[in-house]
Amino acid sequence: MAVIDINADLGEGFGIWRLGDDEALLEVVTSANVACGFHAGDPLTMRRVCADAVARGVTIGAQVSYRDLAGFGRRAMDVAPAELTAEVLYQIAALDGVARTEGGRVAYVKPHGALYNRVVGDAGQARAVADAVRAYDPALPLLTLPGSAVYEAAEDLTVVAECFADRAYTPEGRLVSRREPGAVVHDTDAVVERAVRMATDGTVVAVDGSVVRLDARSVCVHGDTPGAVELARAVRSALEAAGVTPRPFA
Template identity: 50%
Template structure:
């Protein structure tokens, strides 16, 4: 039986501003990456999102990013490894407190935005993130791509390879920067077809036309997208109709 996780970046509202349809999306995904207050989210949003995840039976993970609320964590920042490690520990700790209060256990950590993209290509930054995760709880799963997966193994952590239903890929397996046209896939049918192929065949077509190998342990839906709920429902339905079971990361990787 083929198992795959379906995750979504959630809890990204802030103060009076609401982003995403978290309550509805939580009913469709198996894992939730919850913002920890640096790129989005605030204490009340974190508490509510954790509580909702508990009600839905959705596994909870920390989604730490750069300290950049104005840029939604999508702007590159130059942090030393020690600074990056401390920032990630701080954010995991914040969400861990809310999870414990709700009687839940953190399942994973997935870096956000620019922190994620930079660490996927930078061993030093990836190692800092892995050290942060391991120092808080070495049972946590590190979710990511590229160098993040190698860093997890060096730190003795379980790792999970993530694929993106709504993002285009470069030939080296990294994501096309959002600043480039075509970086985000808006067609539901195209996203479904790409996702099914990544899960079943372990391949995806890069923007340059080549087929590249890819490991799909977990599929990401971006919660701030207006089509997040539609994508989550449609992708889950398409996978299950082909005999693929959607399950939390803790059941997918060992």
């Protein structure tokens, strides 16, 4: 029986500003990547999302980022490894503390935005993130792209491959930069078809038409795009119709 996790980035509001419908997405996903305050999120939002996730049986993950609220964590930054390790450690610990007060815990770690893309190819930054996870709890899995530098940097940790139903891929299996046209796939039918193919065949068609091997254990659906909830529901329904069971990897 095919099984795959469905994850989404949640808790990305700040103060009175809300981004996405966390409550509705928590009815769809099996894992929630909760913002830890560095690219989005605040203590009240973190607590609310953790409480809702626990109530719905959704696994909580720390969505760690460069310290970049103004740029939503999507701007390239040059952070010294020791500093990055400390900042990632800070974020994991903060969210885990909040999650535990609500009866849950952080069960995995996923970098966000620029940090996510940086650690795919930068061994030094990947090592800094892995060092933070290792220092806090070496049992925590790290979520990243197949072929990421994280695999070597965290060879003593658990590294889990994920795929993106609504993002375009390069022939090398990397995500197309959001600065490029077509980086985000908005057509519902196309996203659903890609998600089912990723879960059942372990492949995706890249922007040049080539087929890329993924073999991912988790599929990400973004919560900050227009119609995100409806899209996530369509993806889950299609996966279940194809005989794929949504289940947390952690």
